[in-house]
Amino acid sequence: MTKAIRIAVVIAALIAGLTLAAQRNSNVTPKESPFSEERAGVHLQTIVGVGPRPAGSEAITKTRNYILAELKKIGLKPELDEFDARTPRGMKHMVNIRALRQGAKPSLIVISGHYDTKLFENIRFVGASDGGSSAAWLLEFARATENLKLENTLEFLFFDGEEAVVDWTDEDSVYGSRHDVERRMRGKSLADIKALILVDMIGDKNLNIKREIQSTRWLKDIIWGTAQALGYRNEFPNDEIEISDDHVPYLKAGVPSVDLIDFDYPAWHTAADTLDKVSAHSLKIVGDVIYSSLPAIDRH
Numbered sequence: 001m002t003k004a005i006r007i008a009v010v011i012a013a014l015i016a017g018l019t020l021a022a023q024r025n026s027n028v029t030p031k032e033s034p035f036s037e038e039r040a041g042v043h044l045q046t047i048v049g050v051g052p053r054p055a056g057s058e059a060i061t062k063t064r065n066y067i068l069a070e071l072k073k074i075g076l077k078p079e080l081d082e083f084d085a086r087t088p089r090g091m092k093h094m095v096n097i098r099a100l101r102q103g104a105k106p107s108l109i110v111i112s113g114h115y116d117t118k119l120f121e122n123i124r125f126v127g128a129s130d131g132g133s134s135a136a137w138l139l140e141f142a143r144a145t146e147n148l149k150l151e152n153t154l155e156f157l158f159f160d161g162e163e164a165v166v167d168w169t170d171e172d173s174v175y176g177s178r179h180d181v182e183r184r185m186r187g188k189s190l191a192d193i194k195a196l197i198l199v200d201m202i203g204d205k206n207l208n209i210k211r212e213i214q215s216t217r218w219l220k221d222i223i224w225g226t227a228q229a230l231g232y233r234n235e236f237p238n239d240e241i242e243i244s245d246d247h248v249p250y251l252k253a254g255v256p257s258v259d260l261i262d263f264d265y266p267a268w269h270t271a272a273d274t275l276d277k278v279s280a281h282s283l284k285i286v287g288d289v290i291y292s293s294l295p296a297i298d299r300h
């Protein structure tokens with residue numbers, strides 16, 4: 001290496017360093033949030049370790065007891081919302097779980113996901129991403145917001161009965177979210193929800209969350225804008241996809257709602273949706289993005 005080249009290399013390194021520093025300073029939102037990849041990973045392993053967890057099963061009761069115990073451990077006071085749903089296989093007892101983190105105002109930002117898995121009789125379906133990832137993420141996200149100061153109150157909402165009991169139709173799907181919307185409508189409290197954020201199938205190692213078409217525009221703009229500012233352009237691309245999920249009953253009722261779902265997942269609804277296909281790091285990415293998006297959603 002000649003002296004001239006060496007100087008050029010040093011100058012280039014210096015410029016690269018300065019550019020990096022400038023980029024760091026221009027980042028208003030910190031990349032790291034208190035969301036712990038490790039804790040989320042423990043929840044994921046524990047929940048998936050329960051085995052298949054369809055609505056009405058003993059296994060989902062066991063899962064629910066774990067969720068309740070973990071929410072109590074972090075000082076929250078979870079409430080059960082129990083109901084009986086008419087399904088193509090008769091009445092099934094289902095239970096949504098709710099916990100509040102009080103803000104300055106009673107109006108709500110609801111953060112939600114389902115904790116049931118789809119019923120299969122011919123395969124052992126443990127739903128690592130589909131049902132496991134959302135429940136594990138929501139548990140750790142509830143803890144991570146401990147010191148987050150917001151105007152609005154946060155509600156963590158775990159849905160039962162997201163999956164169809166037989167085949168997906170408007171009547172045979174999203175039992176928990178439909179019940180929740182009806183309950184709030186009866187109690188005239190649906191308008192208390194300022195925004196609903198839904199996560200589903202966010203565990204994929206190769207994370208790819210597209211903008212869900214029906215979801216509310218301003219929520220998507222905040223979340224995808226935040227993700228891209230944090231450097232997660234590949235994980236949160238601007239491509240679009242249309243998915244029916246637990247956010248639809250809220251959208252139909254006029255509640256601003258967004259679904260974060262990685263549907264580009266070959267193991268979807270197969271016996272291969274197992275722990276080796278998912279990663280706690282993907283949960284951490286979604287945790288950082290939503291955590292950093294909340295102040296803007298709170299102010300909107």
Ligand SMILES: [Zn+2]
Pocket residue numbers: 118130163269
């Ligand atoms: Zn599913």
